[in-house]
Amino acid sequence: MANRDLDWYLRQAARTRVNRRSFLAAAGLVGGGAALAACTGGATTAPTSAPGSDAPSVGPTTAPEVESEFFLYNWSDYVNPENIETFKAEFGVSNYVYDTFANNEELLAKLTGGASGYDVACPTAEFIPGMVEEGFIQKLDKSRIPNYAHIDPNLLSQSWDPNNEYHIPKDFGTTGILYRSKVVTEPLTSWREFYDLATGKYSQRVVMVDSLGDVLVMPLKMLGYSLNETDPAKLDEARALLMDLAPHILALDSDTYQDKLSTEEAVLCLGWTGPLLELRANPETEDTKYVVPSEGTLFWLDTWVMLADAPHPNASYAWLDFIHRPDIQALETEYNGYATPNVEAKPLVSQELLDDPAIFPPDDVMSNLEGADYLVTDDEGRLDLWADFKSALG
C-alpha cells in the first residue's frame, strides 16, 4: 500500500482550484488557519480505504475489502430503504450515511466551494460535463461494475458523457403537463393547448415548477425550437410568450404543486411525474392525468457518480454494482415510481408501472424527447429572461 507522502499531498493541493489559493495569498491567513485548526478540532479519522484514487483498483476477480462506511449524497427519499438494509447486511457496511441535497444547484455550489467527504452523489445528467471539467468526479472502472451491462444502450453515449466514463444512469423521466381531468375537459395534448387554456379559461389556476430549464421548454417547443436554444432572437420570441403568460400564473412551485392540484386551486400544471402516483391513488384526486406534449419535451436522467476524493472507493463500487442488480433495481422502481434504465430489471417491475405511459414513455414519445445541454444551464440570455419573467409575475 503506497504511503501518502508529503509530495502526494502537495500535488493534491496544487490540483485545487486557483481561486481559493489566491484568496489566501491575498488575505495572508496561513497563520490564522493553523490557529483555527487548533481551535475547531473538526476531526475525523482518515478513511480506512485502499490506495489513492488515481490508481485503478484491483479487478473483479480479487475483490478488495469493502470499507465499513459509505457516504451517499443524494436527493431525499430516492433509494428504497429495503435496498439500503440489504446492502448493509451483505457487504458489512455498518455506517451507511445518506445525506440529502435539495437540488442540483446546491450540490454544485457545495462542490464548487470546496466541500468534500462524500463517496457517491446523484446529479442530473446535464451537470456531469461541468463536474468532470472541474475535477469533482472520477472515471468509473466499469470492470468493477459488472451489472453495468444491463443498462439500456439507447440511454448511453449522450452528449453529457459521450464515452460513458463518468456515470451510471439511475432513472429517467420527462417534464410534462399535469391536470385535473374532471375540471379540464378540453383536449389537452400539446403545449399550445396548455398555453391557450392557461391564458384563457383557466387563468390564475395554473402552477409551474420553479425551474428555468423546465419552464422554458414550453415556449421553445411551441415555437418549434430546441429547448436548449440560446439564440437571442429566438429567445425574444419565447420571452413574448412567457410575458403574456405571466399574469395568468398562480404560482411557481417545485415542491407543493401537488397540494395545489389536490385542492383544485390549480388545475393545470407544468411539472414532473413524482406526485402523480399519489394523486391518482387518492379517490379525491384520481382524475389527475399526465401528458407528454406532442411538440416534444425535456428528457431528464438522474445518474450515479463517484466523487474524485471518495474516501471509500471499494464500498462505492460495491454500491454501484449492487444497485443495478435486476431484482434490486426493480425494487427501486417500485419505490420511486420513476423509469429504470436497466433492461434486465424491467421484466421484474409490476405491469401497472410498465404500462403507465407517464412513467415508461412509449418509443414514439421517447424519440420526441430532448435532453438538456449543460452549456446552456447558465446561459445569460436565458437567465435574464427567467429573472424578468419572475419579476413580471406579481
Add this chain to the structure above:
Amino acid sequence: MTAIAATARRQGGRDRSALLTGLLILPASIWYVFLLVAPLAIVVVMSFGEKARNGGYVPAFVLDNYARVLERPDPFLDSLRLATLGTILTMLVALPLAYFLATRAGRRKGLLVLLLVIPFWTSFLIRTYSWLIILGPRAVASFFQDLLGDERFRILGTDLAVLIGVTYGYLPLMVFPIYVTLERMDRTLVEASKDLGAGRWATFRQITLPIALPGLITGSILVFIPMMGEYVIPAILGYGQTFLIGNALVLDFLEARHWPAGAAKAVGLIAVMLITITAYLWFLNRGRQTRDVSVL
C-alpha cells in the same frame, strides 16, 4: 482603609482592567476575524473577479459586476417594501405583548417567555407549510369566500399572506429585545408618574417609551435586516410572485453560478444596509448620553 489606599487599589485595578477588557472581547473578536472578516474578504475579492467557465470564480479585476448591480433595482425595492411593512407590523404585534410580559405577567413571566420560542423549535418549513393549510382554500380563505361571496378570493399568493408569514417568523426577534429592556424598568417610576397626575398615555410616552427605546431599536434592527434578505416565505406563502434580493442572490450563486455577480450584489447590499443602520442609530441616539462607566 484610608482614602489613599482605596484610590491606589482602584488604580491598580484599572491597569489590570485593560487586560480584562481584552480578554472579554477576545473570543468574539476571534470569531469576527476568522468567520466574518475572512469570508467577507473572500466575497470582496470575488466581486472583482469573473465567472469561471463551469461556475464559480476566477481571479480577475473587473468592475463589471458592480456596474450590473444597478441594472435591476426592482428586487431591492421590493425587498425594502417587504422589510419595512413587515417590521412595522411585527412591532405592532410585539410591543404590547412584550409590555404585557414584562409588567403584567408576574410569576409566570419566565414560563411565558419560554413558550414564546418553543413553536420555533419545530421546523421552519413545516410551520410555513402549516400556514399554507391555514390560509388555504379549505380553511380561512374559504371562510372569507363565503363571507364576501367571492369565489376567487384568495389570501395565499398575496402580500397579506407574506406579511402574516414574516410577522409570525420574526416575532421573537422583536419581542425579546423589548422585553429585556422593559423588564428591568422600575415600576415605582410609573407609580410615581401616576401619583403626580399623569395620564396613562403621558406616562407611557415619558417614562415607559424612553426606557423601552433601546429594546425597540435593537428589535427593529434585528427584524428589518434579515427581512431584507428573506425570500423563502414569499416563495411559499406568496406563491413565488415576487422576485426579491434573496431570489436574485440565489439565482446568481446557484443557477447562474456567477459568483462574482452575486458577490458584488452582496457587497452593495451590505454597504447600503450598513449606512442605513448607522444613520438610523445616529438619528435615534442623538442627545442620548452613552455612559462609559464599566458595569463590571
Add this chain to the structure above:
Amino acid sequence: MSAPAVPATVAGRVGRGRSRAGIDRFGSLVEGAFRTHAVLAYAFLYLPIVIVIVFAFNANRLATIWTEFSTDWFGVALGNSVVQAALRNSLIVAVANAVLATLFGTMAALGLQRVPKRLRIVFDALTYVSIIVPEIVIALATLVFFASVFDIVNPVLLDLQGGGTGAFKLSFGHATIVAAHVLFNTSLVLLLVRARLSGMDRTMVEASYDLFATPWRTFRQITFPQLLPAIVAGFLLAFTFSFDDYVITTFVSGPGSSTLPLYVFGQIKRGVSPETNAVAAMIFAFTIGVLLLGQVLLLWQARRSGRRGAADASLSGMIAEQR
C-alpha cells in the same frame, strides 16, 4: 414622596383624585386589551403548531387531504434512523452553539463598555455586518474559507503524523457548523445584552467598588443577576436559530452531520408528508412535557418546603427579575 396638601376641590381639578378615577375607568379596559392581545398573540403563535400536530395523525400521505385518523406516521418517524441521526446532530450543534455564543456575546457586551470609542465603532460595525450579510453569501464564503484552510493545513497535519490511515485531519462536520452558527448568534446575544445594559443602574456597581469588591464579585452579585434575563433570552434565541438553520448548515456540513432542517428541506421535494409532521409534533410534545414536568416538580418542592416564594426558584423565577 408626599403629596402636596391641597384642598380637595383643587386637587380634583388638578388631577389627583379625578385623574385617578379617570385612569381607573380606562384602566380595566386597557388591562383587558393587553391581556386579550397577549392571548391572541399566543394563539397566533401556536395555531400552526396545532395544524402540524393534527395533520400528523392524517393517514393520507398528501398533507392537504384528510383521510382518517392514524398514528402510523409516528411509528414510521420513530423507526426512521435518518431522522434520529438528524435530530441528534441538530441538538449537539444547537446546544454547543448556544453555549459558546451566549458566553462570547455576554463577555463582549461587558467588555465593549470599556474599549476606546474607535475600537467600539469597528466592533459595532462588524456586529451589524454579521447580521446584514445574506445567509447564502456567508454560507458559501465560509465554505470556501474552510476548504482553503483545510487544503493548506491537512497536508501538514498528515505529514506530521506520518501519513497513512487513521490520521487526524480537518473536515466538514459538527465543528464547522457550530463555528459558522456561533458567528451570527454571538452578535445576537451581544445586541440583546447591550440593550439590557444600556441605561442599567451603575450606582450599585460603583457602590460595590467603593466597598472594595473585586470585579468578579461585583459581576457575580450585582451585574449578572440584572443581566440574567437578557443572557437567558440570548441563549434561547441562539439555540432556536441554530436548531432551525438551513442555508449555512447546508454548505458547511459534512457526511453524517446532517441536521433536522436539512432532512426536512430534502423531504419537501417529495411533498410534506405526515411523517415530518409527526417528527415535529414529537419534538414539540417532548419540550412541553419537559417544561411541564419541571414546573410540577418545582411546585411540589415548594409545597413540601412550605415556602411560597420557592416557585421563584424555577426557571421562571430565574428569568424574572430577582428582588
